[in-house]
Amino acid sequence: VRAWGLRARLLLAFVLLGVITTVAVSGTSYVLARDAVLVKTQDVAVVELTDQIAKLYPRLTLPPSQADLTLWAGALSDREDSALIVHGGQSSGNTLEVATIPAELRQKVASGYVGWQRLSLDGAPVLVIGTRLGVTPKNGAPRLTDVEVYSARSLLPEQQSIDRLATNAWRLGVLSVALAALLALLAARGVLRPVRELGAAAHRLGEGDLGARAQVGGSDELADVARTFNTTAESLEKHVGELRRMESDARRFVADVSHELRTPLAAMTAVADVLDEEAPNLSGDAATAARLVSQETHNLTRLVNDLVEISRFDSGTAALVFDEVDVAEVVRATLRVRGWSDEVQTDLPPGVLARLDPRRLDVVLANLIGNAVRHGTPPVSVVLSAEPDQLTIEVADRGPGLRPAVLPQVFDRFYKADGARTRSEGSGLGLAIAWENVRLHGGVLVADNRPDGGAVFTLRLPRRLEAER
Amino acid sequence: MRVPLVITVVLLAAGCGVRPSGVITGLQAPTVEVPVSGFYLVSQGKATLVVRPDDTRSALDLLADGPSAGELSLGFTTEIPPGTKMTPVPQGVEVSTDVTALSAVAVDQIVCTATTPGSAAVTLVSTGKSRGPLTCP
Numbered sequence: 001v002r003a004w005g006l007r008a009r010l011l012l013a014f015v016l017l018g019v020i021t022t023v024a025v026s027g028t029s030y031v032l033a034r035d036a037v038l039v040k041t042q043d044v045a046v047v048e049l050t051d052q053i054a055k056l057y058p059r060l061t062l063p064p065s066q067a068d069l070t071l072w073a074g075a076l077s078d079r080e081d082s083a084l085i086v087h088g089g090q091s092s093g094n095t096l097e098v099a100t101i102p103a104e105l106r107q108k109v110a111s112g113y114v115g116w117q118r119l120s121l122d123g124a125p126v127l128v129i130g131t132r133l134g135v136t137p138k139n140g141a142p143r144l145t146d147v148e149v150y151s152a153r154s155l156l157p158e159q160q161s162i163d164r165l166a167t168n169a170w171r172l173g174v175l176s177v178a179l180a181a182l183l184a185l186l187a188a189r190g191v192l193r194p195v196r197e198l199g200a201a202a203h204r205l206g207e208g209d210l211g212a213r214a215q216v217g218g219s220d221e222l223a224d225v226a227r228t229f230n231t232t233a234e235s236l237e238k239h240v241g242e243l244r245r246m247e248s249d250a251r252r253f254v255a256d257v258s259h260e261l262r263t264p265l266a267a268m269t270a271v272a273d274v275l276d277e278e279a280p281n282l283s284g285d286a287a288t289a290a291r292l293v294s295q296e297t298h299n300l301t302r303l304v305n306d307l308v309e310i311s312r313f314d315s316g317t318a319a320l321v322f323d324e325v326d327v328a329e330v331v332r333a334t335l336r337v338r339g340w341s342d343e344v345q346t347d348l349p350p351g352v353l354a355r356l357d358p359r360r361l362d363v364v365l366a367n368l369i370g371n372a373v374r375h376g377t378p379p380v381s382v383v384l385s386a387e388p389d390q391l392t393i394e395v396a397d398r399g400p401g402l403r404p405a406v407l408p409q410v411f412d413r414f415y416k417a418d419g420a421r422t423r424s425e426g427s428g429l430g431l432a433i434a435w436e437n438v439r440l441h442g443g444v445l446v447a448d449n450r451p452d453g454g455a456v457f458t459l460r461l462p463r464r465l466e467a468e469r
Numbered sequence: 470m471r472v473p474l475v476i477t478v479v480l481l482a483a484g485c486g487v488r489p490s491g492v493i494t495g496l497q498a499p500t501v502e503v504p505v506s507g508f509y510l511v512s513q514g515k516a517t518l519v520v521r522p523d524d525t526r527s528a529l530d531l532l533a534d535g536p537s538a539g540e541l542s543l544g545f546t547t548e549i550p551p552g553t554k555m556t557p558v559p560q561g562v563e564v565s566t567d568v569t570a571l572s573a574v575a576v577d578q579i580v581c582t583a584t585t586p587g588s589a590a591v592t593l594v595s596t597g598k599s600r601g602p603l604t605c606p
Contacts, residue, residue: 038487038584050499057501062520063512063543104492114495118487134500137522139528141586142500143518159487166486189517 005197007188011181018180026169034162041129041158044118045081049129049151050114052076062135062145066090076151084150087357096128096152107132109148118155125155194222198229201263210237255311261304265297272297306429310413313436320357320440322464327352327361327391328384334365340373345381352386355464360437364445365393367430368457372397376455390443391463396456401449411435412446508532508582510545516577518606519545528582529555529562548575555579561592561601568593568600581605 056075061068069085069092076083084101085095091098099123108115108132116129133147140344197215204212214226215235276294279287312318328348335341365382372380376397383394402410409415414428438445443461450456506528507514513548515538519540533555535547554565564571571579571593580591580603590602 034487042493047496053499054501057481057503058522060501060503060522062507062518063540063545065539065543102492108492108494115492117492118490120489124566125489131495132498134503135507135518136500136516137528138504138522139506140581144498144500144505145518145521155487162486185590210572352535418520 006192008187010188010191011184014180014184014187014349015177019174022169022173022176026172030165030169030312033165037162038118038155041155044127045127045151045153046114046116047130049076049081049149050131053131053133053149056133060135064089064147066092072149076149081151081153084152086148086150087146093150096150100152101128101130101150106148109150112144118328125159127153127155129153169333186408191222192224198222201229201233205233205236211241251311251314254307255315258307258311261300263287264306265301265304269301283384303429307434309433310429310436313433313440318436318440320360322355323358324353325358326350326356326466327354327356327386327393328356331365331382331384331393334362334369338366338368343373343378343380344369345379347381347383349384349386352384352391353393353463353465354461356441356461357437360440361461364434364437364459365395366395367434368395368459371430372399372455372457375399378423386463389463389465391461393459393461394456395452396450398454401453401455402447404449407447407449411445506531509578510540510547511578512543512545514573514574516581517545518581525554528579529557529579532582540582547578548572550575555583557583557594558594561590561594562594563589564593566595567598568595569598571600576600576603577606 024341027379053076057074059068064072064085064087069087069090073083073085073092073094076085082093083093084091084098086095086098100119101115103113105117105128109132112132114129114131116127119126119128128150129152130148130150133145134142134147135145140342160402162429176396194215194217201212210233213230216223216226216230272294275290279290281295282290309318331346331348332341335344335346369380369382372395376399379396380395380397383396385392385394411431412436413432415431435445438459438461441461443459445460446458446459448456503520503522503527504521505520506532507518507520508528508545510519511517519531519536521537526534532547532549533553535549535551536545540571549571550566552565556563562579564579568576576593579593580601583591584605590604592601592603
C-alpha cells in the first residue's frame, strides 16, 4: 500500500469533492434558513411591539409620571418580552436597563424610526427593539414624543432550532464524506484490480513463464493495455520458441555430424596408423606427410569424440555410473595412466570415500591436470581435502595464471585462453566437458588465480555417502 | 488545496448560531391615536404636547386653562398670559390679548395646539394686529 498510490489519490479527490459540495450546499442552505428564521422572528416581534404600543391609549398621559412609565412598562411586557420606557432622565423596566441599550440603537430611535439589534447578553442572544412613542391627538397631526420604548426578547428558541439545522448539516456532511470515501474505494478497486493482475502477469513473464497472460475484461484503457501486453507476450513466446528450436536444431546437427564422422574416422585412423608405422620406410616429404596425416587424424578423432560427448550432455542422455571409490586412488590412477606421477606434487589423504562416477572424475582430473602441466609452470600440485558431505580437489600451478578478463569465460566451448595459440592439440572443449561432468555430479568447478601467482581450479563434489547409511 | 478548505470551515464555524448584529432600521415610529385633544405646554423652554386621556374639552380651552397640579409638578408651565381667550377662526386663532406682545414660546404653544391635519399654517389675530401665517416647529 503506497502513501500516494492511486487509491489514496482517488480517495482524496472524492472526499474533497464531497466536502466541498456538502460545505457549499449545506452551508448556503444553513445560512439562508438561519437568516429566514431570524428575519421572521424579528419582524413578528416588531409588529407585536407596535401593536402593543397602539393599545396604550387609555393609559396614555402626557407628560407621563414615573408611575405612568411603570404602568406602560408593565403593559408592554409579557412572558417573552421585557419592556423599558425611557423619558428624559427617568426610566422604568423590570429586567432591561438603559445601560444595556447600545448608543447606536438609541441614536436610531432618536431619529424617529423603529430600530432593532441582536445583542449577546451574558452569552445568550437577545433581540432589542426600540422606538419613540408617537401620538396623534384628535385635533392634530402625529407628533413624536420624547418617550422611548425598548423591548427585549430572548432568541434562545431560535438559536436552538438553528443549532439543529447546523447539526443536521454536519450529519449530512459526514454522511456524504463517508459515501464519497466508499465510492472512491470502489472506483480504486475497479482500477487497481486489473493493474495488479497486469503487474502479476508481467512479473511471471519476467520470471520466464512465457505463457503468462493478463485477463482482458471490458473495453477501457486498462483493457487496451492488457491486450497489448498479451500480444507482446505472445510474440515474445513465439520468437523465443523459434530461437530455442533453432538452437536445438543446431545442437542436433552437430551431434548428427559428429556421429556420422565416427565411422569414416575409424577407417581413417586405421589407415593413418598403418601410414605412421610405414613412415620410417618412406622417403623425405612422403614420411612427413604420412606423420602429419596420422597426427591430424588423431586430433580429429579426439575432436569428434569430444563433440559426441558434449552433445550427450546437451541432449541430456549423459548418465552417471556411481561407484563407491577411494578418491585418492582415482587421482593416483589418473596421474599414473597419463604418466604425470613424477611431475605433479600431491597431497592425497587416504580413506576419502565417495560415491561418484570414477570414469567421469578421471576425465575431469585429466583435463585440469593436463592443462596445468601443458600451459602452467611446475610445480603442479593436486590437493585433496574432505568434509563430511563433500570433497574438494585443488589443481594449481605456478604459472602466470589466468587473465581476469578470461576467468568468466574459461569454461565456454572453444574458448582459447591464449589468443596467440590458434592451433593446439586440445579440441577447445576440454574444460567445457569437465564443467558439464562436474555439474552432472551436482558439484561445482571454479577457476581462479592464487594470491601468490598461478591458476587454481577448485573442484567440489558431494560425497553422497549418507544415501547408503 | 487545503488552506481554502480550512478557511471555509473556520468561517462556517464562526458563522454558526445567532450572532450579534448591527442596528436594523424599520418603519417610522408608531403613533397612538388618542380620541381626545392634545395641547402644548412649556417644558424646558419648548412647547411640548400634553394629553389628558379623560379630559374631552377642546384644545384651545385646555390651553387657556393652563397646567394642572400634576403637570406643574413635572415641570410644565405656560407662557400664555392668564385670562387670555382663544377662539378658532378660518385663517387661524383669534386671541383676546395683543398677539405682538406674546413671547415666541407662547406663540408656538398656540400655533401647535391650533394646527390640524388640514391646515398648513396658522395666523394669530387680535384687534387690528396679526402674526403669521406660522407653522408648528
